[in-house]
Amino acid sequence: MKSNEKKLTLGLVTLYLAFVFFGGLIMGRGSFVFADDNADKLGELNRQIEEYERQIKDLKSKANTLSNQIAQFNAQIKLTELKINQTQEQITLLGGRIDQLRLSLADLQNAFQMRAVETYRLSRTNEIALLFLSLTDLRQAMAKYHYLIKIQEADRNLLTRLQTAQETYTNQKTELEDLNQVLGVQKETLDNNKTAKNYLLAQTKNNEKQYQALLAQAKAEFEAIQAIIAGGGEETEVGHVNQGDRIAEVIQGTSCNSSGSHLHFMVVEGRDTRNPFGYLKPIDFSNCSGFGECSGGDPFNPTGGWDWPLSAPVKFSQGYGSTWAVANTWVGRIYSFHNGIDINNESNRAVAAVRSGKLFRGSYSGYQGCKLRYVRVDHDENNLETYYLHINY
Numbered sequence: 001m002k003s004n005e006k007k008l009t010l011g012l013v014t015l016y017l018a019f020v021f022f023g024g025l026i027m028g029r030g031s032f033v034f035a036d037d038n039a040d041k042l043g044e045l046n047r048q049i050e051e052y053e054r055q056i057k058d059l060k061s062k063a064n065t066l067s068n069q070i071a072q073f074n075a076q077i078k079l080t081e082l083k084i085n086q087t088q089e090q091i092t093l094l095g096g097r098i099d100q101l102r103l104s105l106a107d108l109q110n111a112f113q114m115r116a117v118e119t120y121r122l123s124r125t126n127e128i129a130l131l132f133l134s135l136t137d138l139r140q141a142m143a144k145y146h147y148l149i150k151i152q153e154a155d156r157n158l159l160t161r162l163q164t165a166q167e168t169y170t171n172q173k174t175e176l177e178d179l180n181q182v183l184g185v186q187k188e189t190l191d192n193n194k195t196a197k198n199y200l201l202a203q204t205k206n207n208e209k210q211y212q213a214l215l216a217q218a219k220a221e222f223e224a225i226q227a228i229i230a231g232g233g234e235e236t237e238v239g240h241v242n243q244g245d246r247i248a249e250v251i252q253g254t255s256c257n258s259s260g261s262h263l264h265f266m267v268v269e270g271r272d273t274r275n276p277f278g279y280l281k282p283i284d285f286s287n288c289s290g291f292g293e294c295s296g297g298d299p300f301n302p303t304g305g306w307d308w309p310l311s312a313p314v315k316f317s318q319g320y321g322s323t324w325a326v327a328n329t330w331v332g333r334i335y336s337f338h339n340g341i342d343i344n345n346e347s348n349r350a351v352a353a354v355r356s357g358k359l360f361r362g363s364y365s366g367y368q369g370c371k372l373r374y375v376r377v378d379h380d381e382n383n384l385e386t387y388y389l390h391i392n393y
Contacts, residue, residue: 235362248391256370266340297324
């Protein structure tokens with residue numbers, strides 16, 4: 001019996017020391033200090049990203065030419081490719097860490113289960129039987145009790161590490177999901193960059209003169225619209241109009257301040273523009289605010305109750321605010337915020353008042369003598385005005 005007790009005690013000592021060593025190993029892994037084999041590669045990618053960001057900034061400060069704009073697209077495409085590579089490296093690195101963390105969790109769980117079993121065995125010692133033990137046996141029993149207390153303390157520490165590891169594992173899995181979403185957005189941005197470059201080349205036919213003409217049109221329109229909102233247009237009061245009355249028609253074709261047929265519609269309060277989609281009601285439409293002949297770029301989301309200035313279906317070519325065109329075409333070199341919406345109806349050019357009010361006809365001659373005609377309705381029931389540009393009276 002004494003030999004067996006001695007063996008058991010020795011076994012418990014060995015088990016305890018093993019747990020202490022193993023727990024320390026797990027703690028080392030639980031702190032998730034991983035050798036980062038990709039550190040050098042990520043460092044080089046960061047260096048290249050910073051270089052291309054400086055290059056793009058430098059290009060933007062230079063003369064606004066077609067070759068400069070193409071160079072910007074090329075640099076932006078390369079920058080986006082580098083960011084994609086950077087994100088992919090981060091995903092690979094994080095995936096490796098998650099795999100190691102999963103193993104650490106398994107080790108922690110196994111260690112905790114083993115300790116639980118041994119603690120239970122030790123706790124089965126009959127306290128009454130201690131009264132009949134010899135002095136040697138009593139010392140061995142006390143040693144067992146001592147080790148039991150130590151193991152229970154280690155169990156509490158191990159449980160804390162296990163909970164921390166589980167939380168870290170959950171957080172890193174969430175981070176990995178976020179990185180995959182970022183990667184998807186970056187790949188979409190790369191496609192947009194390449195398409196925008198090809199779109200510019202198609203619109204300009206890779207001709208500097210044509211590019212400058214497009215810039216001049218955008219500049220003339222922007223200058224005129226800003227001046228009109230500020231009260232700089234020459235206006236004539238026409239009289240009162242009712243909601244739905246015909247007040248103008250859309251000019252067909254290009255002009256000195258327009259690259260194609262469209263109505264630029266604005267809602268103005270004081271000198272500040274408002275998003276027309278907050279006032280116009282839903283309508284049949286085609287979203288042609290993106291690349292090519294007709295692809296979506298800006299959201300089309302009317303939520304108001306006003307009738308539209310054009311009959312359905314409307315062709316939507318640019319939205320309000322920081323639009324796709326601002327981000328992807330030459331107009332972004334002229335303005336950063338579109339203060340109205342651009343729409344058209346190719347089969348019906350009639351423009352109607354969206355609300356009743358006082359009608360004014362006006363025009364503004366600005367950049368290189370380019371004249372922009374418009375009508376304005378000062379609403380009856382509120383302090384809003386609506387503007388209708390690129391029209392004939």
